[in-house]
Amino acid sequence: MRDFIPETKSIILFLVMSLFTHHLAYAQQTDKVVLHINNPLKMTMLVNNVKNLRKMLDKDAIITIVVNGPAVARFSTVFSSRSQLDEILKQNVTVNICSFALKNKRIKKKQLFDGVNYLEDGGVAKLVELQQNGYVYIKP
Numbered sequence: 001m002r003d004f005i006p007e008t009k010s011i012i013l014f015l016v017m018s019l020f021t022h023h024l025a026y027a028q029q030t031d032k033v034v035l036h037i038n039n040p041l042k043m044t045m046l047v048n049n050v051k052n053l054r055k056m057l058d059k060d061a062i063i064t065i066v067v068n069g070p071a072v073a074r075f076s077t078v079f080s081s082r083s084q085l086d087e088i089l090k091q092n093v094t095v096n097i098c099s100f101a102l103k104n105k106r107i108k109k110k111q112l113f114d115g116v117n118y119l120e121d122g123g124v125a126k127l128v129e130l131q132q133n134g135y136v137y138i139k140p
Contacts, residue, residue: 031061034135036127038069038101045140047087054091063091064130067116068098068123076102076111089115098123 033053037046046065053063065088073079075097088095095116101123102109109118119126131137 031057032135033063034130035065036139037071040071040074042140043084047084049140050088050091064094066096066123066126068101072101076107078111082113
């Protein structure tokens with residue numbers, strides 16, 4: 001019976017250390033969120049979602065937006081004012097615009113507002129990449 005005690009202690013110690021290590025890894029994890037917008041009528045909701053997320057999550061949380069479909073027009077000098085974009089950018093958020101949607105709307109890259117990223121490979125590919133990298137997906 002005494003032969004099992006050292007093995008039991010080793011197993012218990014291993015389990016405790018594993019739980020502790022897992023807890024530390026989780027505690028150090030940064031929140032990552034991607035918001036996806038393709039409907040230009042949802043811009044106000046997008047701005048509010050960004051502001052609320054920034055208040056709720058740690059200041060180091062990574063928040064990014066992927067824009068495709070008709071919503072790309074809201075991020076160009078052709079169809080929009082930049083007031084809502086400025087509200088978003090004040091929250092330390094990255095804004096990514098789909099190149100294919102721009103082409104479909106006949107908007108040129110140079111017509112995008114400053115402060116946004118042009119996605120050469122498109123918005124859907126970026127959404128897949130971000131979700132594979134642990135981003136939580138939200139669609140306002």
